[in-house]
Structures are given as structure tokens and as C-alpha cells.
Amino acid sequence: MTPGQRNWDLDMLVDIFNDRDQALITQIPLSSRRDDDAWYWSANSRGLFTVRSCYSILAYLSEPPSSNVWQKVWKLKVPAKVKHFIWRAVVNVLSTADNLRRCQVEVPSVCPICNTYDEIVAHCLVNCSFAKSCWLLSPIGYVGGCENFMDWLEGIFTRCSSDDCDLAAMTCWRRLSSVLNLAGQVLFQWKSVRKLQVFDNNSVSSSHGAVCWQRPCVWWFKCNVDATTFLSGGTIRYGAVIQNSEGEFVAARSNWLISSFGAREAEAIGVQEILSWLKGLPFLHVIIEMDSLQVFTALTMDSFSPNGFGLLIDDCRALAQSLGDVTFSFVRRSANFAAHSVARVGGFLLGLGEWRLIPPPSLVSQLLF
Numbered sequence: 109m110t111p112g113q114r115n116w117d118l119d120m121l122v123d124i125f126n127d128r129d130q131a132l133i134t135q136i137p138l139s140s141r142r143d144d145d146a147w148y149w150s151a152n153s154r155g156l157f158t159v160r161s162c163y164s165i166l167a168y169l170s171e172p173p174s175s176n177v178w179q180k181v182w183k184l185k186v187p188a189k190v191k192h193f194i195w196r197a198v199v200n201v202l203s204t205a206d207n208l209r210r211c212q213v214e215v216p217s218v219c220p221i222c223n224t225y226d227e228i229v230a231h232c233l234v235n236c237s238f239a240k241s242c243w244l245l246s247p248i249g250y251v252g253g254c255e256n257f258m259d260w261l262e263g264i265f266t267r268c269s270s271d272d273c274d275l276a277a278m279t280c281w282r283r284l285s286s287v288l289n290l291a292g293q294v295l296f297q298w299k300s301v302r303k304l305q306v307f308d309n310n311s312v313s314s315s316h317g318a319v320c321w322q323r324p325c326v327w328w329f330k331c332n333v334d335a336t337t338f339l340s341g342g343t344i345r346y347g348a349v350i351q352n353s354e355g356e357f358v359a360a361r362s363n364w365l366i367s368s369f370g371a372r373e374a375e376a377i378g379v380q381e382i383l384s385w386l387k388g389l390p391f392l393h394v395i396i397e398m399d400s401l402q403v404f405t406a407l408t409m410d411s412f413s414p415n416g417f418g419l420l421i422d423d424c425r426a427l428a429q430s431l432g433d434v435t436f437s438f439v440r441r442s443a444n445f446a447a448h449s450v451a452r453v454g455g456f457l458l459g460l461g462e463w464r465l466i467p468p469p470s471l472v473s474q475l476l477f
């Protein structure tokens with residue numbers, strides 16, 4: 109970093125790091141207040157480690173599987189624990205007798221149900237006489253003789269409907285223990301509940317954020333903010349429009365910064381810059397309105413993410429508190445078009461653009477008077 113300043117020393121970065129590392133370093137936003145460095149997990153939007161995000165990275169980095177059976181397993185419409193069970197069967201880590209003996213656990217190797225063959229996954233779930241009679245009673249039917257459970261599963265995926273694939277997975281999970289009907293009932297109940305949950309989630313998201321711009325209450329001002337990234341030029345352009353409770357234009361500002369941040373960080377920087385601008389203006393009650401749900405959620409959540417984005421959000425919150433009566437609001441992009449338009453005007457200006465009482469000509473048609 110440049111000594112005494114809050115920015116990267118680009119000359120030093122060029123001297124020390126290769127192009128890839130330079131680009132990665134300059135993508136880290138710098139907080140205007142925090143001095144201490146901290147570790148964070150970059151694969152998670154909140155900077156926190158999750159097994160899910162780790163799995164996504166490993167899946168991305170690993171060689172593409174020769175079979176698409178994995179994709180089909182993860183697409184099964186069954187509870188996650190059933191998918192997990194099927195995955196464990198395919199990679200042969202179930203606690204069958206052969207696996208237990210391999211781990212030095214002294215158990216009989218023979219199947220305790222038929223007392224004839226060794227208890228391996230394919231025998232246990234497919235070929236055992238009891239398993240065979242279960243499959244024959246089900247709509248899936250019995251196709252025996254396979255030595256490998258994955259081969260059998262691929263056969264099921266090839267010849268069965270998606271509902272029967274779900275039932276086959278569920279039946280394996282129930283360990284074929286004379287519960288074919290129960291497996292079907294559990295699957296039906298789980299799918300019914302899941303449908304309700306999906307419906308509820310959709311209704312929540314569709315009602316989130318106004319579609320049209322709305323005037324603030326008397327004595328309040330509304331400041332719509334938007335930012336756009338231009339990765340090819342390595343710039344962020346942001347803009348804001350302030351209107352009063354009558355819907356009249358009060359002020360607008362646009363500017364641009366050299367940066368290679370992502371869209372989420374750019375939106376947060378837009379809010380940060382506009383909050384700094386508001387510090388010099390005489391408005392006491394301001395609604396900061398944006399169309400970035402990620403930024404709005406982060407600003408209004410009572411939590412801190414230990415990454416660059418989290419530091420920007422922290423700076424925004426501190427700025428808002430120093431201003432006084434500031435609240436945040438989320439709207440759809442259609443309701444934020446004035447700010448979007450001003451942010452784009454910034455792209456055609458050489459530097460800062462600022463307007464008071466008289467809007468820029470390109471904005472006149474966007475404003476609600």
C-alpha cells in the first residue's frame with residue numbers, strides 16, 4: 109500500500125508480483141477505517157467457510173467425470189440425506205461387511221440375510237435374494253448380475269422415468285427393509301412439503317422491491333444510487349439522483365473510478381461514495397435507494413462479513429450513522445432508472461458531474477414530476 113494512504117502502491121505491485129497476482133490484489137477493496145488484516149474465505153459471499161462452497165470449488169477444479177451419473181444423482185428429487193446415501197454407495201464407503209473388514213473390524217464377511225454371498229454394496233442393495241424380491245415388487249423391477257453398484261445405478265437412470273429413479277434411490281436408502289410402500293409414502297410427503305416451500309419462497313421474492321419509483325414522506329429526501337462496472341476499461345461508474353417528497357429534482361452526481369472490482373463491490377462503492385457526498389449536503393432525512401439486493405441485504409443485516417465487500421458495507425454503515433437519519437431501501441431496476449441513467453452519463457464525462465436544481469438534459473424524461 110502507499111504509505112499513509114488507503115490505496116495500493118501500483119508501482120510496487122508491478123515490481124513484485126506477476127500480472128495474475130497484481131490483478132487479484134487490486135480487486136481487494138480497502139477499508140477507509142480498519143487497520144488490521146484478517147483472513148476470510150473468498151468462495152463464500154459472506155467471507156465465511158462453508159462445506160458447500162468448498163465442494164463447489166473442488167467440483168470446478170476436478171476433472172470432469174467420465175459418467176454423468178453424478179449429475180443425475182444430485183438432480184434426484186429426494187431428500188439430501190438420500191442423495192448422500194447413494195453417493196456413499198457409489199464410492200463404496202457404506203459400512204458393509206467387506207468395508208468394515210478392510211478397516212480391521214472383525215465381522216463375518218457373509219451377508220446376514222441370505223447367508224450365502226459376501227456382503228458388498230452391490231449384493232446388499234441389488235443382488236441379495238431379499239433385495240431381488242423387493243425390486244420385483246416395485247415398479248422398477250429387477251436387473252441383477254451386476255458386480256458394481258454404479259453400473260446398476262446407471263442402468264436405472266437409463267431405463268427408468270425420473271419418478272422411478274427417485275423411488276429407486278429412496279428404496280436403496282431404506283435398505284430394502286420391507287418398506288417399499290413406506291419409501292414411496294415418505295417420498296410423496298417430502299415432495300409435497302418441498303412444493304409448498306418453493307411456492308412460499310417465490311411469493312416472497314416476487315413481492316420484494318417496488319417496481320415503480322415512489323415519493324418519500326414529507327421532510328424526507330430520496331437518493332437513488334446505481335453503479336456500473338466496465339471491466340474492459342477497468343472502471344466503475346456510479347450515479348445518484350436526489351428528489352424531494354414532491355418528486356422534484358434536487359441534485360444529482362456522477363463520477364467514475366479506476367477499479368477492477370466485481371459488480372457487487374462496485375454497487376457498494378457507489379453507495380459509499382454517495383454517502384460521502386451527502387455529508388456535505390444539508391439533508392437531514394434521506395432514504396438511500398438501490399437496486400442491488402445483495403448490497404441492500406448486507407447493509408440491513410446485523411452481521412459483518414470479514415472480506416473486502418464486508419469492509420465496504422461496514423464503511424457505508426459508519427458513514428450513514430454519522431449522517432443522522434439515513435435509511436436504506438431496495439427497489440427493482442425499473443424504479444431506479446434515473447440513477448442508472450446518471451451513472452451512464454458519468455461515462456461520457458471526463459470526470460465528476462454534478463447538478464443542483466436543474467437536472468441534466470438526459471434525465472428530464474426519466475423524472476416523475
Ligand SMILES: [Zn+2]
Nearest residue numbers: 219221222236
Ligand atoms: Zn444376501
